[in-house]
Amino acid sequence: MRNFTKPRIVYSACLNSEPVRYDGGIIKDSFALKLKEYCEIITVCPEVSIGLGVPREKIIVYVEENRLGIYQPKTGLDLTDKILDFSENFLNTLPEIDGFLLKSKSPSCGLSNTMIYKDREGKIFHSKGKGIFAQKVLEKFPYIPAEDEGRLRNPEIRERFLTRIFALSELRNLKNKDNTKVKDLIEFHQNNKYLLMVYSQKHLKELGNLLANQSKYPFEELIEKYALLFKEALSTNLKRGNHVNAIFHIYGYFSRKLKAGEKNHFLHLLDLYRRAKINLSPLVEILRSWAYRFDDQYLLNQTYLNPYPNELSYIE
Numbered sequence: 001m002r003n004f005t006k007p008r009i010v011y012s013a014c015l016n017s018e019p020v021r022y023d024g025g026i027i028k029d030s031f032a033l034k035l036k037e038y039c040e041i042i043t044v045c046p047e048v049s050i051g052l053g054v055p056r057e058k059i060i061v062y063v064e065e066n067r068l069g070i071y072q073p074k075t076g077l078d079l080t081d082k083i084l085d086f087s088e089n090f091l092n093t094l095p096e097i098d099g100f101l102l103k104s105k106s107p108s109c110g111l112s113n114t115m116i117y118k119d120r121e122g123k124i125f126h127s128k129g130k131g132i133f134a135q136k137v138l139e140k141f142p143y144i145p146a147e148d149e150g151r152l153r154n155p156e157i158r159e160r161f162l163t164r165i166f167a168l169s170e171l172r173n174l175k176n177k178d179n180t181k182v183k184d185l186i187e188f189h190q191n192n193k194y195l196l197m198v199y200s201q202k203h204l205k206e207l208g209n210l211l212a213n214q215s216k217y218p219f220e221e222l223i224e225k226y227a228l229l230f231k232e233a234l235s236t237n238l239k240r241g242n243h244v245n246a247i248f249h250i251y252g253y254f255s256r257k258l259k260a261g262e263k264n265h266f267l268h269l270l271d272l273y274r275r276a277k278i279n280l281s282p283l284v285e286i287l288r289s290w291a292y293r294f295d296d297q298y299l300l301n302q303t304y305l306n307p308y309p310n311e312l313s314y315i316e
C-alpha cells in the first residue's frame with residue numbers, strides 16, 4: 001500500500017478558513033474543505049495582506065497596454081504596485097510547495113473567470129481571465145499545479161490536480177529526507193513508470209537516462225535534476241490516447257488469467273473511454289482490483305493505479 005505524504009498547498013484564506021472576503025464572508029466548498037485534512041496548508045489573502053480591511057470596497061481588474069492593474073473605484077485607489085510587490089515577496093519566500101488552491105473569479109486569486117475591464121471604473125467589459133496574484137503564481141511556478149475551487153468541480157481536472165500534488169509531495173519528501181539513497185530514487189521512478197508513460201513518454205525516457213547515468217552526478221544534483229524533469233513531465237497536456245495505451249499495457253499483465261466475459265467487459269469499457277463516453281476511474285478501479293486479486297506487488301506500487309487517498313475520490 002502506498003503511504004501518502006501530505007502535499008504542501010498554498011490556499012486562498014477565504015476558502016473555508018478565514019472571513020476575509022470583501023463582504024466579511026467565507027466561502028464554503030466541500031471538496032476544498034476535505035482536501036485540507038490531507039494537506040499541509042499555507043493560507044494567504046493578498047488583499048488583506050496589502051492593508052485592505054474587512055469588509056472593504058470592491059476592487060476590479062483592468063487592462064492597460066496589455067498589463068493588468070487593480071483599482072478600487074469607490075476610493076479611487078490604484079493598488080497595482082502594492083499587490084504586485086506583495087505577490088513577489090510572498091512567492092519568493094515560500095518554502096518548496098506542491099500546489100496552489102485559489103478562489104475562482106477573484107480579482108486577486110482567480111485562476112479563471114475573473115472579470116477584466118477595459119476601464120478603471122469597471123464599466124466596460126474586456127474579457128474573463130486571471131486575477132493579478134494568480135497571474136504571478138503561474139509566472140513563477142509554471143510546473144506546480146494551480147487550480148481554483150470552481151475548476152476542481154470537474155472530475156478530470158480534480159483527478160489530475162490530486163495526482164500531481166501527491167506525486168510532487170512524495171518526491172519533495174524524498175528529496176528532503178536525510179538518508180535518501182540513489183536506490184530510493186530508482187524505486188520512486190519505477191513506481192511512477194505508468195504515470196510518466198501517460199504524461200510524457202519523452203520525459204519517461206529522459207528520466208530513465210538520467211538515472212542510468214547517475215554516477216556522473218553528486219546525489220544532490222541528481223535528485224534536483226530528476227525533480228525538475230519530473231515536475232515538467234507532469235505539467236504536459238494529458239492525452240486520452242496515452243491513458244488508453246497505459247491501461248492496455250497494464251491489462252496485458254492479467255489478460256491470460258481472466259475469463260472471456262471479464263476480458264470482453266473490460267475491453268468494452270476501454271473502448272467507451274477511448275470514445276470519451278465514460279471517465280477513466282472505472283478502468284483504473286478494475287485494474288487495481290485485479291492487482292489485488294493476483295497479488296501483483298509491482299502494479300500495486302504503481303502510483304498510476306493509486307494516485308491519491310481513496311477518500312478524495314468522492315465528494316460528500
Ligand code: SF4
Pocket residue numbers: 012013014015020021022044045046047048103106108109110
Ligand atoms: S479571493 Fe483571495 S484576495 Fe479575495 S478574499 Fe479570498 S483570499 Fe483574499
